[in-house]
Amino acid sequence: MTYINLPSNQQAAISDMDETALRAAVRKCLDEERIGPIHGLGLSDCGPYVGTKLHEFQQAIAEYSKAKAHAKRERTRQDALRAGSDLVHAVQQMKGRLETERQEGELYFIEDQIRLPFYLSKRLSVPVSFRWRSSPSADWKYGHLTFVYDFSPQPSYTLPLPKRKPSAAQAARDLEDSLYREWERLKAQALFSMREFFRDGGDGDAVPEVFAVRPSPYGGGLNNFSCNFWQPERPAP
Template sequence: MTYINLPSDQQAAITNVDEAVLRSAVRKCLDEERMGPIQGLGLGDCGPYVGNKLHGFQRAIAEYSKAKAHAKRERTRQDALYAGNDLIHAVQQMKERFETERKEGELFFIDDQIRPPFHLSKRLSVPVSFRWRASSSADWKHGHLTFVYDFSPQPSYTLPLPKRKPSAAQAARDLEDSLYREWERLKAQALFSMREFFRDGGDGDAVPEVFAVRPSPHGGGLNNFSCNFWQAERPAL
């Protein structure tokens, strides 16, 4: 799973979609009340965001084609029109994201293909590798930052209490699941923070090798600032 980088197959699919052709195909789908005109554009390969909008458009067209009464046909056509516009907008957004990543990739790249360790403990860590350079003509430099976080699982007060105490094996499985979910959150926050640092013009030479992640002072574990290694610790509000 990727977090901040579009996979190469999605990049190719997004690039290959012609917006003018897509708009024309959406109109034909509405006129013909079927999805045939839009097939073959490779929208299903453009990633989950576009895929969800494509499925929404497909459902809307199906509802429109089944409608018989005049009022329902008017309503379902409008729904299909909105869904088609949402699909076009989603493709535009992904094209913009791809272009942003392409331009940023000339100056920095953060590897988001990070596998969880075979065994997780309450001291969680996420190693992030990256490269950067001052200009597109400069040589690449490579760096590595490990985010370390001491996780303290908190009981959930929103779930009903179990009727009996879980076995030691079940408790161990529950802890492992909790650690894995928190590790995934840590990875996401680490990657987002690293990207923000470089987007704001950060110098890779200033990145430390290890950073002790700061949990939220209000409890609840990680927040949006926990992995911002370049910022001084924020005071409690």
């Protein structure tokens, strides 16, 4: 799973998508009250965001085609028009994101394909590799930062108390699930923070090799600032 970089197959599909052809297909779907005209454009290859909007448009067209009463046809047509507009807008957004990634890729790249460790302990760590350069004509430099986080599981007060104490095996499985979810959260926060650092013009030479992640001073584990290694630590309230 990628977090901050579009996969190459999605990049190709988004780049190849013809907005004029898409708009024409959306109009034809509305005129013919069927989804056929939009098939073959490769929308399902453009990633989950576009895929969700495609599914919503398909459902809206289906509802419109089934409507019989005048009032319901008017309502479902408006719904289909809105869903078609949302689909076109989603493609435009992804094209914008792709262009941003390409521009940023001239100066830095953060590897977001990070494998889950074979064994997870309460000391979680996420290694992030990256490269950067001062200008598109400069040589690449390479770096590596490991985010380390001492995870302290907290009891959930929103769930009902179990009728009996869980077995040792169940407790171990519950801990493993908690560690996995927290590691995924840590990975996401680490990648987002690293991208924010470079987007704001950060110098790769200033990135440390190891950073001790800061839990939220308000409790609850990680927050949006926990992995911001370039910022001073926030005081506890």
